[in-house]
């Protein structure tokens with residue numbers, strides 16, 4: 001019998017139950033945290049209907065999402081205040097979101113936000129959601145998220161210029177690649193839950209440990225087409 005096979009001589013760690021990997025949730029924003037896709041709603045309201053042709057070209061994989069977004073947003077005509085007021089009109093948050101974040105925090109799990117959408121409406125809607133007395137700053141709104149990835153806009157008069165600062169997590173299709181974000185989340189040693197709805201969330205399939213998809217969404221259909229199991233939901237109170 002070798003020394004390390006004798007009871008009591010083995011390193012103590014071999015007798016310990018391995019502690020479960022921490023859980024890290026990665027949330028998409030448009031159509032997931034919100035009921036509607038806010039970027040699409042703003043384009044529908046402020047751009048001529050031809051923006052849909054550009055969006056369709058992206059859905060057919062003919063152009064990348066950032067190329068589509070550059071072209072779509074170049075068609076929109078509105079000043080920043082107008083755009084934000086409209087986002088507040090249409091930006092209903094999916095029921096149970098804050099309570100889900102509370103449950104996640106109570107379990108000491110982590111939340112990241114990974115959106116292919118834009119700063120002006122994400123900051124406005126999350127700012128409203130987490131408004132607590134005097135603490136309405138953008139920093140406070142994001143204190144619940146370990147990391148946030150989304151794109152930026154610059155309003156110049158009634159024109160909107162879009163910017164894609166996250167080159168490090170881009171893929172050939174996405175400016176904020178949900179698959180690359182899931183890889184970063186996995187690299188922390190965590191079990192990764194990805195929560196999403198859209199075509200741009202497909203990169204997370206096979207990269208997250210678990211996919212939670214809005215029922216009947218494009219992400220749900222993509223999981224079914226690829227034979228990947230997922231958890232469907234309509235309301236966040238359906239999730240643990």
Ligand SMILES: [Mg+2]
Pocket residue numbers: 028029030031032196197198
């Ligand atoms: Mg989405």
Ligand SMILES: [Zn+2]
Pocket residue numbers: 170171172173174176177178179180203
């Ligand atoms: Zn991607």
